[in-house]
Amino acid sequence: MRPILECNRLTKKYGSFFALTELNLSLERGQIAGLLGPNGSGKTTLIKLLNGLLVPTDGHIMINGLAPGTATKKIVSYLPDCSYFSDHMKVKDIIAYYSDFYKNFSTERASKMLDTLEIDRNMRFSALSKGTKEKVQLVLVMSRDADLYILDEPIGGVDPAARDYILRTILANYNENATVLISTHLISDIENVLDRVIFLQNGRLALNETVDEIRTKYGKSVDALFREVFKC
Amino acid sequence: MPWNLDNDRPIYLQLMERIQHDIISGVYQPGDKLPSVRDLAVEAAVNPNTMQKALSELERCGLVYSQRTSGRFITDDTSLIAEMRNDLAQEHIRDFFRQMRKLGFSDEDTLEIIRDTIKKGGYNETDS
Numbered sequence: 192m193r194p195i196l197e198c199n200r201l202t203k204k205y206g207s208f209f210a211l212t213e214l215n216l217s218l219e220r221g222q223i224a225g226l227l228g229p230n231g232s233g234k235t236t237l238i239k240l241l242n243g244l245l246v247p248t249d250g251h252i253m254i255n256g257l258a259p260g261t262a263t264k265k266i267v268s269y270l271p272d273c274s275y276f277s278d279h280m281k282v283k284d285i286i287a288y289y290s291d292f293y294k295n296f297s298t299e300r301a302s303k304m305l306d307t308l309e310i311d312r313n314m315r316f317s318a319l320s321k322g323t324k325e326k327v328q329l330v331l332v333m334s335r336d337a338d339l340y341i342l343d344e345p346i347g348g349v350d351p352a353a354r355d356y357i358l359r360t361i362l363a364n365y366n367e368n369a370t371v372l373i374s375t376h377l378i379s380d381i382e383n384v385l386d387r388v389i390f391l392q393n394g395r396l397a398l399n400e401t402v403d404e405i406r407t408k409y410g411k412s413v414d415a416l417f418r419e420v421f422k423c
Numbered sequence: 424m425p426w427n428l429d430n431d432r433p434i435y436l437q438l439m440e441r442i443q444h445d446i447i448s449g450v451y452q453p454g455d456k457l458p459s460v461r462d463l464a465v466e467a468a469v470n471p472n473t474m475q476k477a478l479s480e481l482e483r484c485g486l487v488y489s490q491r492t493s494g495r496f497i498t499d500d501t502s503l504i505a506e507m508r509n510d511l512a513q514e515h516i517r518d519f520f521r522q523m524r525k526l527g528f529s530d531e532d533t534l535e536i537i538r539d540t541i542k543k544g545g546y547n548e549t550d551s
Binding site for chain 1: 428430461464476
């Protein structure tokens, strides 16, 4: 089967600044990959390119063999790094909205997760705490039967207990042919759930290896390796 | 609760050790069916492919076996489990003697201390 995601010499320039430079990357199905790198290394640029929110300056992206567009949005479930819901909407309105919008959205799965997290469906989105907003958005994203989940900082704003729950939610809900790409700075929290890690540095690929390869080769955790490679 | 894992050793090795330990200590009985890979991965809070790898390795050692349609089971071979149990005990004992030698005790001294501790019943207090 062809990889779910292929980037070929992918380049993005903002003015004269290279945010991504000739990035070659391929992700197989059935993996959970961590997208790691210091601030400004190009993580969010890459994620926006994958979702068609930015257009490459040069190079190609293939998602399931297709360039990002309407067809790929059906199979990509994306959690952006900021919220895009109208503040007056209630949680139940957002659920209805998602269910209307995406054929592969499971209202039942979303309801189950909202119950576990004890989130009141009649609350307005604007009245939710920062962490609860993040939880609601992750519930929506993981309630879709997607081929590729792209999660931009899914656990940054939530407490450690909810973090554990969210990681379990990700583990329990992605199907075994789906791929999950998670960008985060909280490496030690998610290290155990990752197959592999992709390090970006100044818009280039610095490392692409499995977690256990890294531990065998360097005798240290991904978190410790990251701190060493990107020491300030 | 996620399983307690060290962060400097390969994860699949630690998962193997943990399951092996659960088999030896009787959490899983011979012939028991193991939970699915996904359920075990969620319980341990680890990647399902890593859990899969750990189970395949345990299969290679003969501690678990899989039946194509019905899942994975603990071996019925109680002598194999007993053997693993002895190996693990040996390992702990060797470790212990190594530590004691580092503290400057000869093996004879260490044995003496062990006898002493047993006599006083003191080993129960620290065993929590």
